[in-house]
Amino acid sequence: MSGPALLSVEGVAVDLPTARGNLRAVDGVDLTVGAGRTLGIVGESGCGKTMLSRAILQLLPKKAKLIGRVLFDGQDLVRCSPEALRKLRARSLAVVFQDPMTSLNPVLTIGTQLIETLREHLELDALQAKKRSVELLAAVGIPAPEQRLTQYPHQLSGGMRQRVAIAIALSCEPKLLIADEPTTALDVTIQAQILDLLAREQRRRHMAMILITHDLGVVAGRTDEVAVMYAGRVVERAPTHALFKNMRMPYTEALLSAIPKLDAAPHTPLPAISGRPPDPTRPIKGCSFSPRCRYAAGPCHRDKPQLTGAETPDHQYACFHPILIAAGVTA
Amino acid sequence: MATLELIVSEEVVAGPLVRSRRLGLLFWMAIGWMLFVFAVAILAPVLPLPSPTDMDMLERRAPVSALHWLGTDGLGRDELARLIYGARISLTVGLFAPVIGLAIGGALGILAGYFRGRFETLVVGSMDVLLAFPPLILALAVTAYLGQSILNLTCILGVLGIPAFMRVARAATLTLARREFVIAAQALGATHARILVRELLPNVMLPLLAFFLLGVAVTIVVEGALSFLGLGVPPPISSWGSMIGEGRESLEIAPQLAFIPAMALFLTVLSFNLVGDTLKALTDPRQSAL
Numbered sequence: 001m002s003g004p005a006l007l008s009v010e011g012v013a014v015d016l017p018t019a020r021g022n023l024r025a026v027d028g029v030d031l032t033v034g035a036g037r038t039l040g041i042v043g044e045s046g047c048g049k050t051m052l053s054r055a056i057l058q059l060l061p062k063k064a065k066l067i068g069r070v071l072f073d074g075q076d077l078v079r080c081s082p083e084a085l086r087k088l089r090a091r092s093l094a095v096v097f098q099d100p101m102t103s104l105n106p107v108l109t110i111g112t113q114l115i116e117t118l119r120e121h122l123e124l125d126a127l128q129a130k131k132r133s134v135e136l137l138a139a140v141g142i143p144a145p146e147q148r149l150t151q152y153p154h155q156l157s158g159g160m161r162q163r164v165a166i167a168i169a170l171s172c173e174p175k176l177l178i179a180d181e182p183t184t185a186l187d188v189t190i191q192a193q194i195l196d197l198l199a200r201e202q203r204r205r206h207m208a209m210i211l212i213t214h215d216l217g218v219v220a221g222r223t224d225e226v227a228v229m230y231a232g233r234v235v236e237r238a239p240t241h242a243l244f245k246n247m248r249m250p251y252t253e254a255l256l257s258a259i260p261k262l263d264a265a266p267h268t269p270l271p272a273i274s275g276r277p278p279d280p281t282r283p284i285k286g287c288s289f290s291p292r293c294r295y296a297a298g299p300c301h302r303d304k305p306q307l308t309g310a311e312t313p314d315h316q317y318a319c320f321h322p323i324l325i326a327a328g329v330t331a
Numbered sequence: 332m333a334t335l336e337l338i339v340s341e342e343v344v345a346g347p348l349v350r351s352r353r354l355g356l357l358f359w360m361a362i363g364w365m366l367f368v369f370a371v372a373i374l375a376p377v378l379p380l381p382s383p384t385d386m387d388m389l390e391r392r393a394p395v396s397a398l399h400w401l402g403t404d405g406l407g408r409d410e411l412a413r414l415i416y417g418a419r420i421s422l423t424v425g426l427f428a429p430v431i432g433l434a435i436g437g438a439l440g441i442l443a444g445y446f447r448g449r450f451e452t453l454v455v456g457s458m459d460v461l462l463a464f465p466p467l468i469l470a471l472a473v474t475a476y477l478g479q480s481i482l483n484l485t486c487i488l489g490v491l492g493i494p495a496f497m498r499v500a501r502a503a504t505l506t507l508a509r510r511e512f513v514i515a516a517q518a519l520g521a522t523h524a525r526i527l528v529r530e531l532l533p534n535v536m537l538p539l540l541a542f543f544l545l546g547v548a549v550t551i552v553v554e555g556a557l558s559f560l561g562l563g564v565p566p567p568i569s570s571w572g573s574m575i576g577e578g579r580e581s582l583e584i585a586p587q588l589a590f591i592p593a594m595a596l597f598l599t600v601l602s603f604n605l606v607g608d609t610l611k612a613l614t615d616p617r618q619s620a621l
Contacts (some may be wrong), residue, residue, distance in 0.1 A: 097515060099511065102510045103510075
């Protein structure tokens with residue numbers, strides 16, 4: 001961790017009232033992101049990744065209840081006034097969503113969407129804003145940016161749309177960019193391009209980034225730190241290289257072994273994680289991964305393990321039976 | 332399933348092509364008729380027409396002649412002039428009443444769909460009350476107290492149209508407000524006003540405009556019905572509905588007096604419906620393709 005934290009999330013929990021009872025989507029999460037650093041958040045569907053990102057942005061559904069503190073640049077976003085929050089979002093926060101089909105306004109041209117955002121945030125006049133838009137589109141790798149300005153989102157391919165969404169997010173020079181599964185809706189070759197683009201712009205602008213994904217492969221080469229989430233909790237947190245070298249949490253190991261390997265013989269069955277994630281409206285006693293964990297025994301079924309650092313303070317995990325042999329997977 | 336997907340993808344790819352083909356001859360004929368009616372109605376004072384209110388008792392129910400192109404009515408007034416001046420009334424009421432509905436109903440609908448909560452309950456509830464109110468009674472009450480005038484008639488029909496526009500706007504807003512581009516705008520620090528006007532309004536406007544054209548058609552018919560019942564514009568001003576009403580008295584001797592304005596009404600309403608439906612069909616698949 002270099003320098004003071006830009007964002008620190010302290011004990012954040014999100015409760016969603018549902019017809020089946022209270023759903024705890026995020027359960028006591030602590031995270032920090034330093035300026036210019038990248039944090040990857042990994043976990044399967046429904047583990048609370050997106051709710052956590054919405055909690056950071058204070059854009060939770062109206063009925064959701066948020067507990068805890070979200071400190072950004074020394075300010076607690078949870079207690080900010082709506083106006084102060086709006087200004088803060090305009091200046092320093094941005095988000096890129098999973099599906100560029102729905103994250104762009106379908107009836108406005110790319111130019112209108114970009115230029116208006118720029119004029120609003122940077123108080124440019126129409127001509128300057130247009131010039132800046134062309135620069136931004138060129139920066140995110142869109143060919144013939146002048147012509148794109150007059151096009152509508154449905155005239156662009158998925159990858160192009162995601163580039164436009166990134167350009168809009170970058171337009172106000174944010175200090176923190178939250179990318180919520182930015183490549184899930186795209187095909188594999190485009191995925192790599194978009195991730196490289198995000199990494200390049202991040203370095204150039206020295207902004208912090210939270211990269212949310214369900215794919216450990218995506219975070220491997222592109223993040224400084226990784227937090228693995230399961231059932232609303234962070235179960236393992238470590239600098240990226242340390243995580244891939246010595247993973248401690250059986251869930252992380254299971255996630256990694258579920259990735260198809262190129263050198264495996266054809267038709268090799270994938271070691272899937274058996275069972276399903278626990279029902280978040282019915283919290284279970286003990287470790288929430290214990291019903292699916294092959295190492296689970298004794299205390300796993302009785303007590304919830306706390307996130308603690310063992311060998312190094314950077315590497316934290318919540319497990320009573322951590323894997324102690326080095327997995328030997330290189331990042 | 333496979334064939335279904337195939338058909339969908341073809342439609343998406345051939346979007347612009349299908350669109351130009353779908354407009355078709357009927358659509359352009361409807362547009363042509365609408366333009367013709369509008370032009371004639373607007374230019375009525377400068378056209379070489381006899382007065383629509385001057386009576387000629389010697390020429391009652393006269394047949395078609397060089398002087399009276401469509402003959403005269405039961406009081407010897409020129410039928411063509413009355414038809415054209417009637418178009419002015421029917422179109423004025425038919426256009427301005429839905430504008431009231433579009434403005435008030437559309438605004439209420441977008442606000443209710445975006446802010447939800449108690450405001451939405453209040454709006455939807457009051458619209459249900461308005462819908463439950465018998466429209467003819469309202470028209471009777473207003474004309475009885477405030478008198479028969481074009482303004483009153485427009486206002487009545489406009490107010491009666493508000494609930495329908497509110498529902499269309501609210502339904503469209505409800506689905507749109509949950510889309511990620513709204514959350515993305517919030518994350519970029521957009522104000523509520525900005526999200527409503529710049530993000531939601533352009534999207535909601537498409538279905539609202541298509542519905543507006545259908546609203547014009549319905550209003551022209553309702554205005555005709557009210558005038559036919561004697562609740563519309565006061566005589567001697569003519570509207571298509573009142574002309575049909577007056578023509579009814581001499582249906583056996585001179586059926587053309589009722590049928591000519593009925594034909595004009597029919598063609599105009601059909602045109603608005605055709606154009607409205609075509610526009611709706613154009614906006615719907617585009618919305619689903621996105």
